[in-house]
Amino acid sequence: LHELATSRKFLTQAIPTLEELGYKEEKTSFLRGGEAEALRILEKYLEDTSKVVKFEKPKTTPAAVRPGDTTGLSAHVSQGALSARTFYYGILEVVNKNGSKCTSPPVSLIGQLLWREFFTLASYGTPNFDQMEGNRVCRQIPWDDDPVLLDAWREARTGYPWIDAIMTQLREQGWMHHLARHSVACFLTRGDLWQSWEKGASHFDRLLVDLDWGLNAGNWMWLSASAYFSAYLRVYSPVAFGKKWDPKGEYVRHFLPILRKFPDKYIYEPWNAPLSIQRDCGAGRIWQK
Numbered sequence: 001l002h003e004l005a006t007s008r009k010f011l012t013q014a015i016p017t018l019e020e021l022g023y024k025e026e027k028t029s030f031l032r033g034g035e036a037e038a039l040r041i042l043e044k045y046l047e048d049t050s051k052v053v054k055f056e057k058p059k060t061t062p063a064a065v066r067p068g069d070t071t072g073l074s075a076h077v078s079q080g081a082l083s084a085r086t087f088y089y090g091i092l093e094v095v096n097k098n099g100s101k102c103t104s105p106p107v108s109l110i111g112q113l114l115w116r117e118f119f120t121l122a123s124y125g126t127p128n129f130d131q132m133e134g135n136r137v138c139r140q141i142p143w144d145d146d147p148v149l150l151d152a153w154r155e156a157r158t159g160y161p162w163i164d165a166i167m168t169q170l171r172e173q174g175w176m177h178h179l180a181r182h183s184v185a186c187f188l189t190r191g192d193l194w195q196s197w198e199k200g201a202s203h204f205d206r207l208l209v210d211l212d213w214g215l216n217a218g219n220w221m222w223l224s225a226s227a228y229f230s231a232y233l234r235v236y237s238p239v240a241f242g243k244k245w246d247p248k249g250e251y252v253r254h255f256l257p258i259l260r261k262f263p264d265k266y267i268y269e270p271w272n273a274p275l276s277i278q279r280d281c282g283a284g285r286i287w288q289k
Contacts, residue, residue: 027172029209030066031075038076042090045071052094053102055109062179063246065169065254070177071109075210077116088113116215123214130217132198137227143189143196150195153188154203156256159287161268162242163187165255172255174209182223183236189224191235197224239268258282 018024046052051069060069076082091109095102105111128134132141152158156167166180176184181204187193188200201220205211221227242252249267253260259267261281266273271287278286 029174031209033081035081038082041073046090046094053098056103056107061245062177063251064177078210078212119214119218138221139226144194149193150199160238161252161256163238165252168255170207174207185223186236187238243268
């Protein structure tokens with residue numbers, strides 16, 4: 001082994017690429033870890049006082065290729081690169097200087113940190129928090145179990161451009177805006193496919209760079225109306241919600257290149273386009289509702 005390790009051939013031979021090993025080269029996340037990077041992002045964000053004091057969670061765009069309106073620090077907090085206390089006191093300093101100009105919890109930045117603490121506490125004090133059965137806060141709902149529908153959702157093959165673009169972003173970046181997460185969670189559960197929130201949470205567990213176990217399980221229960229939220233009929237439209245924030249469909253075009261040439265009118269509903277447009281603009285693919 002010593003001779004092998006010190007041989008010239010071994011030392012000069014390049015490490016094989018993923019392609020040479022038979023694996024497809026995957027895109028990697030734009031996120032970079034470490035405390036120094038986290039503190040740099042935080043400092044830069046806090047410099048924009050207007051953005052900090054006017055932050056309102058429901059008013060940030062879900063059609064975000066990268067964090068813009070939001071801080072982009074969720075992964076650093078969840079992985080321990082940025083202390084929640086450092087984050088909190090940084091925001092508090094800006095808030096104290098601007099008083100009544102600031103938004104308030106639960107929609108403000110401090111409100112988001114309070115939600116984090118809420119779900120952390122709830123998950124700690126609730127046995128089986130990431131499951132439906134044996135979870136005292138979770139409604140027992142007879143979800144369907146359809147592997148075909150679940151795989152279509154996981155693999156961005158639902159046929160709804162807004163949903164498929166978000167799921168593609170999850171696979172490529174390990175991150176999506178929180179309202180984009182709401183869209184696909186609602187779609188999988190009570191909104192359209194009627195599949196268990198546990199299956200969705202498990203998929204997020206595997207791919208999210210900013211995974212926080214308690215927040216993930218708690219938000220999936222919330223979005224499926226299994227706990228904490230009971231306005232069951234308030235759903236995210238897989239067409240209208242994306243169109244509201246990004247009428248031209250730039251976000252969809254970014255993650256679904258096959259739709260880049262589609263007219264704005266049909267970008268969220270390609271099945272409504274005349275067959276001639278579908279063939280010309282969609283690489284020959286025909287969409288069916």
